[in-house]
Amino acid sequence: MxxxxxxxxxxxxxxxxxxxTVPFWDEEGIDLEDWKRTTVKAFKESNDLEGISLYIHLPFCENLCTFCACHKRITKRHSVEQPYIETLLKEWDLYCDLLVDRPKIREIHLGGGTPTFFSSENLKKLIDGIFKRADKFDDFEFSYEAHPNHTSEDQLKTLFDLGSRRNSFGIQDYDPVVQKAINRVQSFEQIERIHNLSKEVGYTSISHDLVFGLPFQNEQSIRNTIKNTIALKPDRIAYYSYAHVPWIKGVGQRGFDDNDLPKDKEKRHLYELGKQLFFDAGYVEIGMDHFALPSDSLYKAMESKKLHRNFMGYTAGKTELMIGLGMSSISDSWYAFAQNEKSVEAYTEKVNQGIIPIFRGHLLxxxxxxxxxxxxxxxxxxxxxxxxxxxxxxxxxxxxxxxxxxxxxxxxxxxxxxxxxxxxxxxxxxxxxxxxxxxxxxxxxxxxxxxxx
CATH class of the missing domain: 1.10.10.920 (Arc Repressor Mutant, subunit A)
Structure with missing residues (x-):
């Protein structure tokens, strides 16, 4: 190093x-008619050949994790679930009406927020509702992000029965001092339980998300975190660099300050240490910040040069059209980007008016x-x-x-x-x-x- x-x-x-990148999208944004035109163009070019992707943003969390820079809504009121699901399906209807032909979905990813904030019944209502107006592409993939403290066996089974074979658990770090600083307290025993339940249910690709550069992390805490991770042997590991961006409005990065963060070479040492420990355990580095076992589809995609990167991160296959549903979601028609309204209220209002709820975008x-x-x-x-x-x-x-x-x-x-x-x-x-x-x-x-x- x-x-x-x-x-x-x-x-x-x-x-x-x-x-x-989003900060350099054209200031005048994108006209809704241009967004519709490029969406239809990408759909016609690719639906039969490669299908389309869906990213669905489920923004609710019961607690604020103070390292997180995602668009979320903190609440313990689960009465928000059903109205939000109904709005998502209305938005999907707007796109299906635009596309006319039935979409063939190659990939669905549920992100957040905390997707497993939602009950099994409402998750089933969402996915069943999507496929009332769509078909599955041949090599269909369905993945979702899950909070180990807020994921039940019933949710795992429901999502598996709906076609999911891949999930991703937000671990971040096992050290109790770090967990307290980022307000993400979860025990190894809880993570082990939900990981093993996933395997028993039948999931074939389980991912663990870890973050380096968090407050109070040091070499010993990283060694312990990776030791615990390797003991469970997830198929994929995302080892992200903590993005400290407290100046962005709405980001709750508090409970620590800059002096608590590993700096420059110290932070990079944590990554290099983790990388070597992953290598020693048989993982292969994929792109940037990702590792996978040679049996996983992400590794196979890298080997065949089919690896793709979009707003969902690295994926094992490319689709020309990715539709983002939900507040703050970003869609990609290859020729243009469009982002949905960033508050639940503004998003819901536009959808209920029958308008695809974008508020900014960029025509490439x-x-x-x-x-x-x-x-x-x-x-x-x-x-x-x-x-x-x-x-x-x-x-x-x-x-x-x-x-x-x-x-x-x-x-x-x-x-x-x-x-x-x-x-x-x-x-x-x-x-x-x-x-x-x-x-x-x-x-x-x-x-x-x-x-x-």
Whole structure:
């Protein structure tokens, strides 16, 4: 681990779940008719060939986790469930009416918030309602995020019977001091119970989410967290860098301050330590911040160069059209992005008026589409080819911005290809930033991204 390079490249930067990234979407946004047009275009091009994806945002949580930067609503009133499910299905009807032909769904992911905040009955109502107007694609995948303290055996069985074979548990850390600081107190015994229940029910891909860089983490706490994780042997592990963004409105990152967080090389050491422990246990590194067993579909997708990255993170397959349902959800028609209203009330009001509830978006230019392909290639395959229609001036500018990264030994450059070296893997966000024309041409005056390392 080169400490000087970590210090040099640890700067604010995007995580590239999209290009352009949300802060650099066009200020004028996207016209609803343009969003509808690109959605229909992507649907016609891809529904029969690859199906579509659905991301469904279920925003409610009973408690606030103070590390979380997601759009959520904290409440213990479960009476909110049914009205929200009904609104989601109304929104889905708006899209089905637009698309006319029956969608073939390749992937559904329930995110949040806490999807398992919802009762089994309401989760069944949601998924059954979706498939009243859609069919399953051949290699259909259904996954969901789950809170170990708020997931029952009945929910596991209900979602399995509805077609889910993959779930993801938010673990974060096992250390009691860290758990208290982030307000996410959950015992190993509880996580072990729900993990083993998932296996008994029949889930074939179980993922654990861990976070490094949290307040009060140290080498010993990380060793213990990973020891417990490996003891359960999940099929996938997401080992995310904590994004400390307390300046973003609505983010509840409190209960600790900057002095409680591991800094720069100390934080990166926690990642490198975790990575080695995962390697020792037979896991393979996938893209950025992800690990999988060789038997898992995420590893197989990486091997066959079919790995994809979108607002759901890394997925084992690409669909041109991803529709986001629910408040704050982001949709992707490949040619455009659109985000739904960010409050439950505004979202519900628009849907009840019969309006697809977007409030901002971005129509990709020809240049955006080219740069997007390069950044996707780098984030998924750690390489990209130069023959993707870049004009000579743009290519020259990118190479100029990459020159220092090249001199530092982090990438290989040839006439036709850029390859990220193993030493450059931790700097892949920085490498993508050299391609990010929107970022370069509109340098933010205030800090809007988390640190890259």
């Amino acid at each position: 080169n400490k000087e390079l970590i210090q040099k490249y640890n700067i604010p930067g995007p995580r590239y779940t999209s290009y352009p 230019s020809k240049n955006d589409l080219i740069i997007r392909k390069h950044i996707l290639n780098l984030m998924c395959n750690l390489e990209t080819e130069w023959n993707l229609d870049l004009d000579e001036d743009t290519k020259a500018g990118i190479l100029d911005r990459l020159s220092e990264i090249f001199e530092d030994g982090l990438i290989e450059l040839s006439e036709n290809k850029l390859i990220v070296k193993e030493a450059g893997r931790m700097f892949v966000r920085n490498i993508c930033m050299a391609f990010d024309l929107r970022l370069i041409n509109n340098k933010p005056e205030t800090r809007i991204f988390s640190m890259t390392i």
